[in-house]
Amino acid sequence: MIVGLSNPKNKYHKTRHNVGSWYIYSLAKYFSAYLKEEKKFFGFITFININSNKIRLFVPNIFMNINGEVIYKVASFYRIYLNEILVVHDDLDLEVGKSKLKYSYGHGGHNGLKSIINNFNKKINFYRFRIGIGRPKNKNEISSFVLSSPISEEKNLIKISIQHAIKKTHILLNTNF
Incomplete structure (x- = not known):
């Protein structure tokens, strides 16, 4: 499964914190897939096929600090383990326009990642695409x-950077991560 972290779409879709959802919508478009709202999962979901594997794409439609609850619900429903999930999120520590693939445990202060780790209740490494949004000069x-x-x-x-991340994702998925 590939998840793009976000806050509710109607109010926050155009914000920096929602670049994870921008990525998912771009990836779905790349594969000619369309996300539809799935109320039981409190988000938008679709799937793509890569090498005969069904890859779910998911965008939570709730607040970032509780994204982990619905991601866990979707993962449990489809029997997907945390180490089989690619989480895409904004990153203050990367320059705007940079993206990095990371495989590790930890949240680095990101509330969406904290929520995922807390809900899966395990210290397990998982894949993340960090998409740089830069950092304000004043930390307040x-x-x-x-x-x-x-x-x-x-x-x-x-x-x-999202287009570069999509190319990297395609390579990653073709190597059967």
Whole structure:
């Protein structure tokens, strides 16, 4: 399963904190798949086929700090283990336009990742795509920064990094991670 961390779509879709969902919508489009709202999972879901494997794509439609609850619910329903999930999220520690694949345990202060780790209740390494959104100069402005829309130039850089991440994902999925 590939999950794009997010806050509720209607209010927060265009914010930096929702770049994980931007990635999922771009990936779905790349594979000509369409996400549909699944109320029992409190989010949007679809699947793609890679090498005869059904890969679920999921975007939670609840607040970031409780994303882990619904991700766990979807994973349990489809019998998917945490180490079989690729989590895509925004990252303050990466420059805008950069993306990095990581396989590790830990949340680095990200509330969505904290929620996932707490709900799966295990210290297990899992795959993550970190998509850079940069960091505000004043650390007291982090909350308002992640919940605001990027300026046009930043948005273009983020879209480019998402396209690079999609190419890397395609390679990763073809190597049967």
